[in-house]
Amino acid sequence: MAAPPVPEQQQQQPLPPPRRRCPQLPATEPLLFLATLSLGLQGPLATQYLWDRLGAERGYSGPNGSSPAGCGNGSARDDPLRQEVEALVSRWNLCINLGGFFVGLFSVTLFGPWSDSAGRRPALILPAMGMAVQAAIYLLVMYRQLHVAYFLLGRVLSGLMGDYNLILASCFAYVADTSDRRARTFRVAILEACLGIAGMLASIGGGQWRKAQGYINPFWLVLATSLAAALYAAFCLQESVKQQKPAKLFTLSHYKAVYRLYVAPERLSSRRRLALYSLAFFLLVTVHFGSRDLFVLYELGSPLCWSADLIGYGSAASYLAYLSSLGGLRLLQLCLQDTWVAEIGLISNISGLVVISLATTTPLMFTGYGILFLSMAATPVIRAKLSKLVSEMEQGALFASVACVEGLCSLVATGVFNSLYPASLHFMRGFPFLFGAIILLIPAAIIGWMEIWDSNRDYSHFSDASLSPTDD
Template identity: 80%
Template structure:
């Protein structure tokens, strides 16, 4: 066979990778761009569409106009909320249908040519999207051009390809015993970047409007592309030229689930992918409507409070990293994931009934371990395939993540306006109920002693033996 993959190289050879520029700064820069863009774009839609409908109170997020009881039943305000939610749906839907094909094309391609080309292309696409958004704001173009920007970014892989390539990079440069924690570190970078961008973005938007913060979105995306092109060391051992536009890349993803190297891994790939799909769908869906929920009655948050809320949400990445590290000392990864899901469910239930700022932040606090489940699932998926299929595997995960975005925006952005009249927090309660399914899947796999089915993927250990 070809030369062994990086994870099978001697320890000294692998350590050389860690002395080179790491992939974490790249994830940090890309997440800064995305985390600034999301809330700013939603608030811009709120102001623009509100003004178009004659609801000029929407132009001042610091207004206390929604703080009285009559604001809660204001039909014009509810129309603005519904319209913004629908535009978010259109933009995300359009991006998904392009993204799902581009990511599964570029991901397996990176197994041959390397991770860096895919990272450069996706970061350039994000910069192009930010440039289009800036033109919309400068020229006061119709908000439909936001959809054009999203399509251009998705054509080059978008943020999902950045995540897929970076997680594959970590799999290339780590062994199986440390992979879960390495993945968790990468996800913690998402939290740090998101927290800083959210706090800074809220204050910045209130002080200077939308355009200046969006210049940082653009600059961060350009910096991501430059870092990938000139600073990042290639993790694929022997990159070689490969055709991009060929069906073989899609077939590589398909073969992961239909003809895995070990037959017993097929059902586990499917089950863990389903658990990942449901978990990330709830994460995406809740995040999509957090800003609308906080803008509306009775919370009526201003932009700085929205920034604090987003920061509190992202802080869960850091607290989950610490919790994961501590819990791994006495529990298997699967049970760590179960505890994380309990944290997620409880936090969403509290948020669903939040009518005051204190209760809303209490819900955010209960979510402190909510992000510990996703690195566990990513790590388990990575261990089920060979080391030379990591690009295809994480491309498939990105494909699932793209499907999560579609379902989340379709369900949550449609459910939110439909339930405004009887329970504004119902989508969060719905998400908490959905999370019972991945909790059951992970628990069932562990209880049934599934580790014995794929023990040949990891070093033998007496503690892993089935009774």
């Protein structure tokens, strides 16, 4: 008997899967590298432009902030006009940073949870475009000699679109979406290594380029890298959220999603661990930011009195810790759990800061930098542990809150360490670094206690399960 005819709809072949765009490129690493390079170039250049611009408006033509402090006769530092310019630049920097932080605080916690439903790519394109808008406004100020208050406008507009913190949060959430639990720590460490490489290139190249060609040409690179990051996210990056669904953007439910991470009553154990790991992360990153802010000032002063070349080498050495920590993390993971790798990284960080706090010679200062070779191994471990405490549909909310914590770290570090440094000059110039080393004992204790507590809990569960009914 002849087989019945196959309906026309069943005769159609299934459509081939859509082609992957730019399959030869890595995932989010190029995007984060470009965004970090843009930010690393923009920050120091904007501060130096403010110095030159405000100084010229007040008739001050003396050396800029790169002149050695405490290595000469001190007359430059006692100049009242110089002090006025320093105060103005400091106030404008504070206003610009605070404006961006508080606006970004609300936008990051809005877009981050929204990306759990709408996808990561929109949450990467939007802040990259915001950074490009900010760079364009800065260029307009330089070309047209507009008032420096427009810097604040550019910063606020970038903050409304999520700013760099949203890129950071979305990249780490993307990695959490696309990696398994065992490989997540190393994938996060690769992202952090991108931060170090981009920061090193920006710190070394930005200053030399400004000396050779002024401010405008480097800022064109800031604009170009921001646009390149947005284009990469739009046309090359694949969506990592598996089950996308339409979601309203302007709703309080996104803020509630971040709030529920830490107060959900049905997850008491996870809530406690989230809070403790977040505290450890806050203290660790605050010390990182605070000590990095003071390295150059410490090296310029007596008795080190470093030249610009040595300062560049020192900056490169500090950023190389990202790469050495990545390699050390990979090797130590072969024989140790992530927690103990983080503890070794904290020991490296504490020891290096103690040596730097006592450094009176160039070899001893570089010895301190060398001891810091594993100092960045703890942060990817903490990020990965935080990621494993929430579900797949909460990664955006989690890393949005982590990004806000990181922004708060920057503000706290600037206030605490920059206030502590002048207050301790009369008895110990390196005291802020020693203070940071002491603070790092707290996250070391938290991480160690959490690992011991989890091990004891797992052992008790194993012991209970091994009991037979006859043992009761």
